[in-house]
Amino acid sequence: MLEKQKILLTAIKNDLFWTFASFSALLLAPLATNNFINYMLTRHITAINQTTVILICAFIAMCSLTFIFALLLSKYVAKLIKDVIKYSNINKL
Numbered sequence: 001m002l003e004k005q006k007i008l009l010t011a012i013k014n015d016l017f018w019t020f021a022s023f024s025a026l027l028l029a030p031l032a033t034n035n036f037i038n039y040m041l042t043r044h045i046t047a048i049n050q051t052t053v054i055l056i057c058a059f060i061a062m063c064s065l066t067f068i069f070a071l072l073l074s075k076y077v078a079k080l081i082k083d084v085i086k087y088s089n090i091n092k093l
Helices: 002-042 047-087
Strands: none
16 A cells, blocks of 8 residues: 555656646746847847748747647646546456
């Protein structure tokens, strides 16, 4: 029983770590993109290049946020499926 509690505690700690890391990345991605845009816009570039830089940064931010959301969602869906199989009678059939 003690071994199961240790495994459960380790799983909870890992889950909390990855949740914290994912939300930290979620909060830092727009900030990093904004700093990059400000850096590029302070350079002497034309208006067309400024628009291109903004569009590229927006696309990168959108892709990174989508990846983070997909990672979080897949992690919790996999955990939910595992719990459903664990607590159901599928193993006894």
